[in-house]
Amino acid sequence: MKIRKYYVRDMKEGLLRIREDLGPEAVIIQSRKVRLKGLKGFFAPRKMEITAAVENNSRFKEQQTPYGIELGEKIQEELGQLRVVVNRLLARESLPGEIRERERAELEHWRQQLQQQGLFDELIDELIEEIKQSLLGEVQLTEEVIGLILHNKLRKRLKTAPEKSSSIQVLIGPTGVGKTTTLAKMAVRYALYQGEKVGIITIDHYRIGAVEQLRTYADITGLPLEVVMTPKELLQAIEKLSYCQRILIDTAGRSTLNLAHIQELANYLGHLPPAEIFMVISATTKARDLKLICNNFRCMNYNRLIFTKLDETDSFGILLNGVYLTGLPVIYLSTGQNVPDDICLADKDKISSLILGEEE
Ligand SMILES: Nc1nc2c(ncn2[C@@H]2O[C@H](COP(=O)(O)OP(=O)(O)O)[C@@H](O)[C@H]2O)c(=O)[nH]1
Ligand SMILES: [Mg+2]
Structure with missing residues (x-):
């Protein structure tokens, strides 16, 4: 018996490889998912390990009975067909x-x-x-x-989309979900890793200290920061930062239930040129609240999703729920408080694996 192990992306690729390598008679003995070590383990690429076996296919041996009598081609063929029927019957337990x-x-x-x-x-x-x-x-x-x-x-x-399709990106969402932290991670990602000129604007003028938080990040990274108080100032700031390839706009968190506040912010965004508007949602949000958030923020015309705080929960159905409710793609996942490391691009396979408990 010949036994081989294959490392492949999925069962389909595995079956093709096995068939090519061992022939159509090969059987799968075992298959399991294995993770190759990588950044944070959890986000490392996963492979499927398939073990397959085939009886030694020496034609000489097969054509001989225990008594050394050669079997004709026809009998060989019939034996093969019989084997297929027996396997089918074994696999079948009911009609x-x-x-x-x-x-x-x-x-x-x-x-x-x-x-x-x-x-x-x-x-x-x-x-x-x-x-x-x-x-x-x-x-x-x-x-x-x-x-x-x-x-x-x-x-x-699930839905995902390539990052940075637009030069103006706005982060909106309820209070405390991690908008400012995520914006800082994105800014560093674009500026340091992708060598882009990045500018930051904040219309977070309600919460004392919120501007300071962003200013600290801007100072550390040396990125320009503009603080605006009115829609007119927002347009002026965009003009001022027009030399940047990317402008990231932070917004004050708005209570999901305060529709007047949400509408006020929507008025700011109504003046913007076409932009990517990211709705930032914490993965710890209750299913019922998710519906409320998605609905109440609708007037802001958000067109992308970001999920944060994946490190604070072990249930991930919300990621698919969000796509199901809005029909929008998920772009980033935030997995902790560290700027800039704890962010990664959303990946359909990884999200499916998280939901199915395939990632520990
Ligand atoms: N555990 C965890 N904490 C996060 C994550 N993203 C942000 N935070 C924390 O959540 C708190 C609120 O974040 P902040 O960016 O100020 O939220 P904002 O009000 O939406 O701007 C801060 O303590 C952040 O460090 C994340 O992915 N995981
Ligand atoms: Mg903030």
């Missing part, structure tokens, strides 16, 4: 058209996982219903294969 007991238990397991992750009930129902359809085939699916199907379905529902 197609009904879900087998073990699969029912698997489905329940995944439903609970999604519930623990705080995914909206309607989304869970949709996903489970779709997976049921995959279970009605002839072959019984293992826990792992059901997990792969689910991963794929989550991935398809």
Whole structure:
């Protein structure tokens, strides 16, 4: 018996490689996800390790019976067909058209996982219903294969987009979610790592100290900071920073329930040239509050999402809930208080893995 290990991106690639390498008769003995070590472990690229085996395919051996009699081509072929039928029968425990007991238990397991992750009930129902359809085939699916199907379905529902498609970027959202901290991380990312000229504007003039927080970051990084009090001043500041490739605008946190304050800020943003408006949401937000936030801030025409404080929770369903509610892409994930390190680009595979508990 020949046994080989393959490190691949997914099962599809694995099957292709195995078929090419070991031929169509190879069987998969084991598959598991392994993580190659990398920055913060959690964000390192993940691979699938598949172990496959095939009986030694020496034609001479196969064509001989224990008594040394050669088998003809035809008998070889029939034996092959028989093997396929036996394998199919072994895989089948009940008639197609009904879900087998073990699969029912698997489905329940995944439903609970999604519930623990705080995914909206309607989304869970949709996903489970779709997976049921995959279970009605002839072959019984293992826990792992059901997990792969689910991963794929989550991935398809998520949305991401390339960073920095616009030169003006505004961060909005409820109080204390990490807007200013995230803006500082983005500024450093653009200025130091990507060599861009970056300017910062803040219309955070309500909260004493909030400007100081940003000024500290601006002083450390040497980036220009403009503080504005009116929509007119905002336009003047943008003009003043027109030599910058990127202008990042911080805003004062607004209580989600204070619609007058939210509208006031929306008036500022109404004067802006086309911009990326990031809604910043803490991953610790309750599902019910998420709906309120997404609705009440709608007048600001936000068009991107950022999730912060991923390090403060172990349920990540909110990331998909946010995309589901708004239809908008997630661009950044913030994973801690450290400027500039604790930020990364959102990745559909990693978010799906977090929701399915595949990342420890
Ligand atoms: N644990 C954790 N804390 C964060 C994160 N982002 C921001 N914070 C902290 O949250 C608090 C509020 O952040 P701030 O940027 O002032 O929020 P803002 O009011 O939305 O501007 C500060 O103590 C930050 O250090 C994050 O991703 N994880
Ligand atoms: Mg702030």
